[in-house]
Amino acid sequence: MSELTATQRLALIREKGRPTVRDYIPALFANFIELHGDRHFGDDAAIIGGVATFSGIPVTVLAQVKGRNLEENKQSNFSMPHPEGYRKALRLAKQAEKFHRPVICLVDTPGAFCGIEAEKRGQGEAIARNLMEFMMLRTPIISIVLGEGGSGGALALAVCDELAMLENALYSVISPRGFASILWKDATRESEAAELMKITAEDLMHFGVCEHIIDEPDGGAQTAPDLTAENIGEYLAEAVPRLKATDIDTLLERRYNKFRKIGVFAEE
Amino acid sequence: MALEDLFKVVKDRSKADTKPKADTKVKKPGMGVEIPRGLLFKCPRCGTVVYRDDFERNRSVCSACNYHARISFRERLEMTADKGTFTELDAGLTSLNPIDFPGYEEKIAELQESCGIKEAVVTGVCKIHKYNTVIGIMDSNFMMASMGSVVGEKITRAFEYATEHKLPVVLFTASGGARMQEGIISLMQMAKTSGAIARHSEAGQLYVTVMTDPTTGGVTASFASLGDIIIAEPKVLIGFAGRRVIEGTIKQKLPDDFQSAEFMLQNGFVDMIVERKYLRPTLSKIFRTHNYTRMEEYKGGAGA
Numbered sequence: 067m068s069e070l071t072a073t074q075r076l077a078l079i080r081e082k083g084r085p086t087v088r089d090y091i092p093a094l095f096a097n098f099i100e101l102h103g104d105r106h107f108g109d110d111a112a113i114i115g116g117v118a119t120f121s122g123i124p125v126t127v128l129a130q131v132k133g134r135n136l137e138e139n140k141q142s143n144f145s146m147p148h149p150e151g152y153r154k155a156l157r158l159a160k161q162a163e164k165f166h167r168p169v170i171c172l173v174d175t176p177g178a179f180c181g182i183e184a185e186k187r188g189q190g191e192a193i194a195r196n197l198m199e200f201m202m203l204r205t206p207i208i209s210i211v212l213g214e215g216g217s218g219g220a221l222a223l224a225v226c227d228e229l230a231m232l233e234n235a236l237y238s239v240i241s242p243r244g245f246a247s248i249l250w251k252d253a254t255r256e257s258e259a260a261e262l263m264k265i266t267a268e269d270l271m272h273f274g275v276c277e278h279i280i281d282e283p284d285g286g287a288q289t290a291p292d293l294t295a296e297n298i299g300e301y302l303a304e305a306v307p308r309l310k311a312t313d314i315d316t317l318l319e320r321r322y323n324k325f326r327k328i329g330v331f332a333e334e
Numbered sequence: 335m336a337l338e339d340l341f342k343v344v345k346d347r348s349k350a351d352t353k354p355k356a357d358t359k360v361k362k363p364g365m366g367v368e369i370p371r372g373l374l375f376k377c378p379r380c381g382t383v384v385y386r387d388d389f390e391r392n393r394s395v396c397s398a399c400n401y402h403a404r405i406s407f408r409e410r411l412e413m414t415a416d417k418g419t420f421t422e423l424d425a426g427l428t429s430l431n432p433i434d435f436p437g438y439e440e441k442i443a444e445l446q447e448s449c450g451i452k453e454a455v456v457t458g459v460c461k462i463h464k465y466n467t468v469i470g471i472m473d474s475n476f477m478m479a480s481m482g483s484v485v486g487e488k489i490t491r492a493f494e495y496a497t498e499h500k501l502p503v504v505l506f507t508a509s510g511g512a513r514m515q516e517g518i519i520s521l522m523q524m525a526k527t528s529g530a531i532a533r534h535s536e537a538g539q540l541y542v543t544v545m546t547d548p549t550t551g552g553v554t555a556s557f558a559s560l561g562d563i564i565i566a567e568p569k570v571l572i573g574f575a576g577r578r579v580i581e582g583t584i585k586q587k588l589p590d591d592f593q594s595a596e597f598m599l600q601n602g603f604v605d606m607i608v609e610r611k612y613l614r615p616t617l618s619k620i621f622r623t624h625n626y627t628r629m630e631e632y633k634g635g636a637g638a
């Protein structure tokens with residue numbers, strides 16, 4: 067269990083050298099074939115999608131692409147998807163449903179991209195559609211937050227049967243900086259916000275958002291990417307066959323209830 | 335980040351909207367007399383100043399530019415439901431403080447007092463032109479109608495009720511997005527409501543969204559965008575990201591009509607723009623074309 071504060075984890079997951087899906091996909095999967103495009107507008111490099119096998123089981127992989135350097139980041143828009151990225155993900159998820167392949171989502175994004183073109187092409191609608199369709203998708207879905215799980219842009223790949231988080235990963239409604247800037251009109255209170263917001267893997271387990279925490283080596287995933295990939299693989303080796311063996315209607319009922327029961331309120 | 339700045343933007347836009355203090359005076363151009371500002375409405379879109387009485391008689395629509403201004407839950411219900419037909423659902427739900435955000439309970443209590451409602455959405459059943467329907471109305475006066483646990487739960491329950499009773503749902507959306515004061519719990523309400531809509535939809539029931547000012551952020555990115563039919567009111571703000579965030583990214587000012595109802599229609603994300611005065615007959619026609627049956631012959635008259 068990580069001893070780090072939310073602020074320390076925030077710094078750690080932003081460190082250069084933190085492994086990305088470009089490291090994890092080859093380490094975890096065999097026979098990976100990347101599939102491009104949403105069939106409506108274009109192909110978004112911020113989300114990689116494709117088919118592969120995991121321990122001999124065909125799966126569909128949907129992954130948000132942080133760059134390992136500026137060049138890669140430019141190419142993948144710093145892992146901030148456009149609507150066509152979410153629509154590509156949905157297309158491939160529906161394809162996975164057709165061929166009864168489990169879907170594995172690797173979540174790592176500061177958020178959905180905010181721009182004129184993204185608005186014109188319906189960023190809100192694209193995310194909303196994924197939430198609704200993933201909820202009813204008749205095949206298992208596992209989401210793993212690798213670093214940043216930023217807001218609706220992360221949730222669009224995280225309506226799932228099980229959510230796992232790397233030990234130092236964070237998942238939040240808004241970045242701590244944004245939180246401080248909006249609620250306190252003071253972006254410099256970022257670290258205070260990070261502690262208050264309850265965004266660590268343990269916090270999210272407490273809220274019923276996260277089901278499983280995957281160990282990272284001391285110093286974070288970047289100190290031993292291979293070991294981290296092994297830990298992810300170990301989790302998947304247990305979870306994929308288990309979910310695949312579960313009756314699909316039972317699975318869908320559980321998936322609905324996983325989200326249905328999240329909420330904190332009083333009732334007279 | 336998607337939601338950053340959104341509140342700021344929405345607040346800026348709403349400033350002109352809120353009733354000016356009654357004790358300040360303003361000189362109306364060309365009139366030469368001082369009248370209390372509370373008697374006037376200044377349109378936040380075109381700047382035209384009109385008497386508040388005239389404005390309210392015009393269903394809170396700007397007579398100069400047709401901007402459909404923000405109205406309270408009560409006003410919306412009165413102009414939408416058949417008189418005396420509304421029964422509230424889940425009226426007893428109130429917010430707690432999941433991340434212990436300082437001052438949250440006090441803020442909620444204040445708003446309950448000033449708005450006369452317990453949370454940012456009120457749900458219930460009513461008749462519209464004698465068609466039975468589930469209705470949900472968001473009220474932007476209540477913390478910019480942001481979505482926390484109670485909003486998410488009430489909307490989810492409204493859809494579950496409608497699924498069980500084979501009823502359509504009409505939702506009037508207005509929101510600054512997710513309620514950040516509730517942390518990750520607020521984000522999860524997007525998934526929860528979308529799930530309930532999916533089941534209502536699978537049961538073959540109709541969901542009509544009416545997007546009102548402002549429909550933004552996590553609400554646009556969940557239930558607001560999932561209607562079988564999406565109606566928008568003229569000139570209202572509809573979008574995902576905050577205007578300032580986008581302006582910050584592109585380093586230039588956005589055109590005025592960016593993220594307007596008209597912009598959304600042009601880009602294919604709403605089915606139609608309908609003025610307030612035509613909304614009831616429009617909804618009636620929609621119910622009729624979806625095989626819902628009227629309870630008895632309609633004899634006219636709105637007002638709850």
Ligand SMILES: [Zn+2]
Binds near residue numbers: 377396
């Ligand atoms: Zn006007």
